[in-house]
Amino acid sequence: MENFIFQNPVKILFGKGMAAKAAALIPAKAKILLVYGGGSVKKNGSYDQTVAAIGKRKFVEFGGIEPNPEYATCMKAVKLARDKKLDFIIALGGGSVIDACKFIAAAAVYKGKDPWDILEKGLPVKDALPFGTVLTLPATGSEMNMNSVVSRREIGKKLAFASEKVYPQFSVLDPTFTYTLPRRQTRNGVIDAFVHVMEQYLTRPANAEIQDRFAESIAQTLVKEGPVALKKPEDYDCRANIMLAATMALNHLIAVGVPQDWSSHLIGHELTALYGLDHAETLAIALPKVMEYKKAQKLDKIVQLGRRVFGIEEKGKIKAANATIEAVKKFFVKMGAGVELKSYKLPADAPEAVGKNIARTYKAIGENGDITPADVVKILKI
Numbered sequence: 045m046e047n048f049i050f051q052n053p054v055k056i057l058f059g060k061g062m063a064a065k066a067a068a069l070i071p072a073k074a075k076i077l078l079v080y081g082g083g084s085v086k087k088n089g090s091y092d093q094t095v096a097a098i099g100k101r102k103f104v105e106f107g108g109i110e111p112n113p114e115y116a117t118c119m120k121a122v123k124l125a126r127d128k129k130l131d132f133i134i135a136l137g138g139g140s141v142i143d144a145c146k147f148i149a150a151a152a153v154y155k156g157k158d159p160w161d162i163l164e165k166g167l168p169v170k171d172a173l174p175f176g177t178v179l180t181l182p183a184t185g186s187e188m189n190m191n192s193v194v195s196r197r198e199i200g201k202k203l204a205f206a207s208e209k210v211y212p213q214f215s216v217l218d219p220t221f222t223y224t225l226p227r228r229q230t231r232n233g234v235i236d237a238f239v240h241v242m243e244q245y246l247t248r249p250a251n252a253e254i255q256d257r258f259a260e261s262i263a264q265t266l267v268k269e270g271p272v273a274l275k276k277p278e279d280y281d282c283r284a285n286i287m288l289a290a291t292m293a294l295n296h297l298i299a300v301g302v303p304q305d306w307s308s309h310l311i312g313h314e315l316t317a318l319y320g321l322d323h324a325e326t327l328a329i330a331l332p333k334v335m336e337y338k339k340a341q342k343l344d345k346i347v348q349l350g351r352r353v354f355g356i357e358e359k360g361k362i363k364a365a366n367a368t369i370e371a372v373k374k375f376f377v378k379m380g381a382g383v384e385l386k387s388y389k390l391p392a393d394a395p396e397a398v399g400k401n402i403a404r405t406y407k408a409i410g411e412n413g414d415i416t417p418a419d420v421v422k423i424l425k426i
């Protein structure tokens with residue numbers, strides 16, 4: 045295990061009715077920008093409970109953050125925050141709303157020329173408005189991490205930034221807010237969280253017992269509870285387990301001291317930028333193919349995943365790895381996602397197009413930095 049420093053400053057308010065506890069965490073004199081998406085928050089009680097927690101404080105609403113949040117939309121919110129001199133943000137929604145708010149928080153006080161440089165050139169975020177989140181879709185882990193992904197459709201780019209300045213001050217995780225999730229979003233959340241675990245686990249052994257066992261428990265929980273949530277959307281315990289699993293999957297804890305891959309995500313982001321697939325759909329395509337392509341390098345961890353999470357007891361390592369890849373695909377299909385390019389009717393030259401886009405930003409990706417854009421093309425052709 046490598047040396048590490050770990051600190052996560054996000055206060056989690058977990059459970060039914062916990063939005064009320066946010067009232068004590070929002071500064072008394074805060075002038076608030078309340079940000080949400082297309083309106084689902086008005087149907088599950090999350091909007092009403094958040095407004096109740098805001099109480100008598102001044103707040104301005106900004107709705108309309110789209111899935112895969114758009115830079116231009118974020119910049120409209122930045123203008124509103126600046127014009128009205130707002131000093132605290134509440135992100136009410138899924139990963140897209142939270143990611144948008146992280147960018148809005150940084151851009152609103154950005155002193156450089158163009159906030160797009162934070163994403164495009166990776167310029168450092170020196171300051172950001174404080175914000176809290178009320179989560180309605182367990183998936184991205186954005187509620188407890190310092191990452192954000194923003195898209196700019198006019199130039200076909202979907203880019204990420206990370207900064208300690210954009211950790212939320214608090215996040216409300218009320219599982220009852222997720223009862224209204226359509227099957228597609230429940231599917232997306234479970235698959236995204238599962239793949240987050242895999243990006244931090246399916247590399248090479250690092251003698252990191254705690255991280256491995258914790259990662260496996262998160263994965264096991266998602267494999268067990270995901271299909272239950274599709275059948276029983278209002279099962280509190282199931283929704284609660286999924287919500288905590290998704291948050292723990294990407295709050296930087298299981299990443300400490302171990303190698304990380306993230307190639308499935310980088311390939312996936314390009315599939316979304318080019319063809320508009322849901323984030324989780326791209327991962328359901330990419331992960332099994334990356335596992336297949338990098339089977340030799342990842343062999344020990346693939347076999348361990350198979351044995352400990354899917355109960356695979358095949359004798360030979362290669363056989364066990366093949367069975368594990370099949371089990372992962374079966375899980376994605378059971379959740380309702382296709383695992384092939386053709387499942388989404390993508391054009392025949394999609395692998396080349398993704399490879400070309402990856403090459404705009406990266407020479408190579410993966411835990412060993414050895415997956416080149418040419419390899420990405422081969423991966424997608426599997």
Ligand code: NZQ
Pocket residue numbers: 080081082083084085088109110111112113137138139140141143180181182183184185186189191192193221222223224225226229232233236294309323
């Ligand atoms: O817009 P509304 O009307 O709210 O509807 C949303 C949206 O259409 C709906 N929804 C959310 N909660 C609901 C609900 N519908 C009914 N009931 C509820 N309780 O779900 C739709 C999708 O929401 P979105 O926020 O886009 O989904 P998700 O949470 O999966 O976020 C995806 C975005 O996060 C990025 C992805 O790339 C993508 O842009 N990611 C962010 C990461 C991070 N910050 O660490 C890591 C991830 O790997 C990922 O890249």
Ligand code: ZN
Pocket residue numbers: 184236237239240309323
């Ligand atoms: Zn993801």
